[in-house]
Amino acid sequence: MSGTSQKHRNFVAEPMGDKPVTELAGVGETLGGRLEAAGFDKAYTVLGQYLILKKDAELFKEWMKDVCHASSKQASDCYQCLNDWCEEFL
Amino acid sequence: MNRTMDNLEQLPDEELQQRLLQFGFPRLPVTGTTRKIIIKKLRNIMNNEKAKLRRETKYATRYSSDEDSSDVDSRKKQQRATTVGASTVRTSSYNSQMPPPATTTIRRATTITSNVGNIGGMTSSSPIQDSKRSPESSRNLRNSIYVPPPILATDSDDDIDYSYRPNNSINSRLSASPSVRSSIRSSYSTNANYLFTPDKSLDESSSSSTASYLRNRYKPLGQKINVDSSPPVTNGNHRSGENSLYSSDFTQRLLKLRGDTIRDSVYKGSYPTPPPREPSDVVYQVPEPQQNISPRAAFSNLINRLDEQYGVKQTLIPCVLLSALIVFFALVSVMYLTISPDLANTISERNTFYKICDSDVHSAVGFSQLTCIEQGNLNGALELLRVITPELQKRTEYHKCKDSTVPFTLGAKEIVRLVQASHPHINVRQTIRDLHNVEYLIHQNPQWKISPVDADGNPLTFDQVLALRDAQAYSFAILNPRLPFTCSLYNKLQKFFLYVGIIGISLVAVGGLYMVYKLIVRYRQSKRDTVAYLNDEIINNLMRKAASNPDEPLVVVNHLRDKLIPLHKRRKMEWAWNETIRFLQQNDSRVQFEVGIRNGEECLMMKWVDTISPEQIGQRSPIKKWHSPAFDNTNKIVNPPTPCLKIRYMFDKHEANNPNLKTIIQDAILEKVGSDCKIYDIQLDKVNCWVYVRCASDKDAGIVHDKINGWWFDKRLVSIKFLRLERYLSRFSNSSSGPTCLRPSNTKNLSMSQCEMRDANAMHAMEDDDDDLEDDEMDDD
Numbered sequence: 001m002s003g004t005s006q007k008h009r010n011f012v013a014e015p016m017g018d019k020p021v022t023e024l025a026g027v028g029e030t031l032g033g034r035l036e037a038a039g040f041d042k043a044y045t046v047l048g049q050y051l052i053l054k055k056d057a058e059l060f061k062e063w064m065k066d067v068c069h070a071s072s073k074q075a076s077d078c079y080q081c082l083n084d085w086c087e088e089f090l
Numbered sequence: 091m092n093r094t095m096d097n098l099e100q101l102p103d104e105e106l107q108q109r110l111l112q113f114g115f116p117r118l119p120v121t122g123t124t125r126k127i128i129i130k131k132l133r134n135i136m137n138n139e140k141a142k143l144r145r146e147t148k149y150a151t152r153y154s155s156d157e158d159s160s161d162v163d164s165r166k167k168q169q170r171a172t173t174v175g176a177s178t179v180r181t182s183s184y185n186s187q188m189p190p191p192a193t194t195t196i197r198r199a200t201t202i203t204s205n206v207g208n209i210g211g212m213t214s215s216s217p218i219q220d221s222k223r224s225p226e227s228s229r230n231l232r233n234s235i236y237v238p239p240p241i242l243a244t245d246s247d248d249d250i251d252y253s254y255r256p257n258n259s260i261n262s263r264l265s266a267s268p269s270v271r272s273s274i275r276s277s278y279s280t281n282a283n284y285l286f287t288p289d290k291s292l293d294e295s296s297s298s299s300t301a302s303y304l305r306n307r308y309k310p311l312g313q314k315i316n317v318d319s320s321p322p323v324t325n326g327n328h329r330s331g332e333n334s335l336y337s338s339d340f341t342q343r344l345l346k347l348r349g350d351t352i353r354d355s356v357y358k359g360s361y362p363t364p365p366p367r368e369p370s371d372v373v374y375q376v377p378e379p380q381q382n383i384s385p386r387a388a389f390s391n392l393i394n395r396l397d398e399q400y401g402v403k404q405t406l407i408p409c410v411l412l413s414a415l416i417v418f419f420a421l422v423s424v425m426y427l428t429i430s431p432d433l434a435n436t437i438s439e440r441n442t443f444y445k446i447c448d449s450d451v452h453s454a455v456g457f458s459q460l461t462c463i464e465q466g467n468l469n470g471a472l473e474l475l476r477v478i479t480p481e482l483q484k485r486t487e488y489h490k491c492k493d494s495t496v497p498f499t500l501g502a503k504e505i506v507r508l509v510q511a512s513h514p515h516i517n518v519r520q521t522i523r524d525l526h527n528v529e530y531l532i533h534q535n536p537q538w539k540i541s542p543v544d545a546d547g548n549p550l551t552f553d554q555v556l557a558l559r560d561a562q563a564y565s566f567a568i569l570n571p572r573l574p575f576t577c578s579l580y581n582k583l584q585k586f587f588l589y590v591g592i593i594g595i596s597l598v599a600v601g602g603l604y605m606v607y608k609l610i611v612r613y614r615q616s617k618r619d620t621v622a623y624l625n626d627e628i629i630n631n632l633m634r635k636a637a638s639n640p641d642e643p644l645v646v647v648n649h650l651r652d653k654l655i656p657l658h659k660r661r662k663m664e665w666a667w668n669e670t671i672r673f674l675q676q677n678d679s680r681v682q683f684e685v686g687i688r689n690g691e692e693c694l695m696m697k698w699v700d701t702i703s704p705e706q707i708g709q710r711s712p713i714k715k716w717h718s719p720a721f722d723n724t725n726k727i728v729n730p731p732t733p734c735l736k737i738r739y740m741f742d743k744h745e746a747n748n749p750n751l752k753t754i755i756q757d758a759i760l761e762k763v764g765s766d767c768k769i770y771d772i773q774l775d776k777v778n779c780w781v782y783v784r785c786a787s788d789k790d791a792g793i794v795h796d797k798i799n800g801w802w803f804d805k806r807l808v809s810i811k812f813l814r815l816e817r818y819l820s821r822f823s824n825s826s827s828g829p830t831c832l833r834p835s836n837t838k839n840l841s842m843s844q845c846e847m848r849d850a851n852a853m854h855a856m857e858d859d860d861d862d863l864e865d866d867e868m869d870d871d
Contacts, residue, residue, distance in 0.1 A: 038123075039123075049123055049124070052118070052119050052121060052123070052124055053127075054116050054118060056116070059118075059124075059127060059128075059131065062127050062130065062131065063123075063124070063127045066127055066130070067123075
């Protein structure tokens with residue numbers, strides 16, 4: 001964890017607007033596809049899930065793993081991404 | 091287990107939510123997307139909890155310490171509180187800021203019907219209402235009889251709890267220390283009390299048995315331990331009236347309740363507005379009930395433990411009875427032994443042997459007191475005896491125990507005087523008559539152990555008493571008295587210590603004499619040694635002088651003395667010097683004394699007049715000699731590494747054929763090192779002319795090294811190397827390895843330099859007569 005990825009920085013840099021779910025750090029094509037299949041097509045829906053889980057890291061990661069078979073790192077990246085975004089804009 | 095036990099999948103969202111709350115999670119919205127993850131989480135936690143409980147159940151079924159029981163206690167209380175508190179809060183003020191702390195269990199719903207109604211009313215207004223809710227709940231009402239509340243209540247895990255409440259300051263404090271934890275727990279329990287009003291809510295709504303059960307739970311903490319120690323029994327008492335089916339559930343629940351201690355505090359964390367209590371208050375609340383419990387609980391614990399180990403409870407009463415019996419008999423015997431005998435009371439008319447006189451015959455004769463006693467005089471005589479016997483006993487005790495110079499006898503005259511003093515109204519004649527009767531009675535009754543004695547204490551026969559009667563010269567005495575215990579003990583001890591003292595003193599005397607003898611012997615020995623030393627030194631000096639300067643062999647005696655004896659010892663050793671000189675003058679023909687003039691003064695001088703100088707002796711001697719050390723004391727070794735040594739240059743190749751070589755070398759070494767050094771084995775390597783020595787220990791090898799290394803021996807400088815034991819053993823595998831040490835073959839110390847004189851003497855004789863040499867060689871062997 002030397003730093004954050006470019007994707008992360010890009011996402012955190014601005015309001016998310018209508019960004020697709022694949023814009024989230026840790027979510028690539030594959031995970032994005034799965035998430036869309038589960039109904040989470042926009043980044044803000046994932047944010048909504050994140051918020052509904054009350055920003056709980058463990059639960060959110062667990063959910064990520066559950067819903068789109070994310071790896072620990074991917075879930076962690078995504079959580080970090082949303083967390084930072086919330087700190088910035090929420 | 092979970093799949094069968096829990097119905098998480100079927101539970102409505104609200105139920106799930108409340109369960110989460112119960113485990114200390116935030117109040118998460120249960121939606122279609124979160125439901126799955128929440129169920130998973132719950133199951134995970136419950137698994138952990140059960141595993142933990144299973145571990146701790148073993149522990150919990152042993153003794154419950156104060157800490158444990160109080161934990162369990164407060165937890166139970168808290169659970170009850172949350173259970174009912176939830177319903178209370180909901181019924182009364184659902185929209186208050188404080189959320190319901192825990193689930194309302196389904197079983198509770200079956201028993202507390204009014205609450206179920208309330209829950210139903212409440213849930214209908216819930217914003218997150220599940221469409222399946224009513225059929226689910228109705229089914230749960232049936233099924234969840236088997237879902238005991240404690241499963242819901244108890245399943246939690248510390249770590250998870252902490253991690254789920256990262257922002258909660260109270261929870262972060264929880265991890266700090268047990269004391270903080272307990273303080274929070276306790277504050278919670280008070281909080282629970284505050285929230286929970288069991289009597290009020292239950293009286294109106296619940297069945298009486300549940301109410302009593304709950305109230306039982308809410309009894310003061312002090313009574314809780316007993317309940318905890320026998321959970322199944324308590325369970326039966328409370329629940330059997332309702333439904334015996336529940337008993338197994340209830341047992342499980344109780345067992346689970348024993349498990350963790352943290353949940354309470356986590357619970358606390360789930361309240362957004364905990365009553366602000368100062369930690370100090372809280373801390374005071376917890377120990378108070380514990381202090382009430384602790385002595386009793388500790389005592390019962392102790393008893394239980396003892397009972398477990400030694401069966402104290404069963405054997406206690408017999409033991410106590412037996413020891414009481416023993417103590418009683420001991421007391422009786424002590425009293426019996428210590429009380430002084432009361433002879434006076436044993437004398438009575440009944441157990442006295444006597445013969446009543448036939449008054450017609452004897453009164454006429456006036457000779458009544460010899461063979462019988464008159465009826466009228468009997469009481470008087472006994473009365474007199476009762477006066478006499480205590481006095482006798484007293485005197486005897488005094489005589490035996492305190493002052494043996496005081497007589498222990500009681501003379502006839504004294505008796506009369508005594509009676510006159512104590513009973514002045516009785517006249518002397520009467521007394522004397524009684525006395526005569528007493529003589530008769532004493533004669534007839536030897537069991538009184540009173541006997542008549544003469545003035546010297548020798549026993550008298552009755553006839554002798556009669557003879558002495560007129561002069562009143564006889565006495566009475568108790569010859570074999572029964573003394574009080576302390577007195578006889580004292581006497582025995584006195585005798586014992588007397589003997590011991592005598593023996594001890596004699597032993598000390600013998601020891602002292604022996605010591606004196608030893609001292610004298612040692613003193614004489616030391617004197618002799620000193621003289622011998624001086625003698626040797628003088629002869630050595632004379633010989634050296636004679637050898638170095640054959641023309642002028644004279645040595646001034648006083649100069650030699652000043653040379654040999656250091657200044658500070660000179661006065662002390664003067665006697666020894668004089669003794670030595672006298673000895674030499676008288677006994678040594680090789681030393682010649684003469685008075686000569688040296689430096690213009692007349693002085694006593696002596697010289698060695700023997701014809702052979704030491705050098706000559708050394709050359710010719712078949713016995714090898716130690717001459718002198720080549721180095722000073724710096725040649726010592728501090729930590730000898732091995733017990734084996736290799737000594738070089740003790741003999742030459744041309745000597746290797748000498749059959750006595752080994753004996754000679756051995757003796758030389760042994761004599762040199764002295765008797766303190768333990769040498770097991772000495773071997774010769776005749777090819778290399780080496781001597782191998784095996785000592786008992788490294789230290790002994792060090793001694794050998796220090797004594798031999800760098801010495802001149804038979805005109806060669808001996809050098810020593812240490813040798814490892816393995817090497818030694820490989821070379822001389824059948825060498826002796828102790829424990830017997832080698833001893834010199836003779837006591838002549840032939841190899842030592844101070845014996846050169848004696849040896850030289852022998853050599854001198856040898857020149858004259860060859861037979862002497864033969865003898866000497868025989869001796870050496």
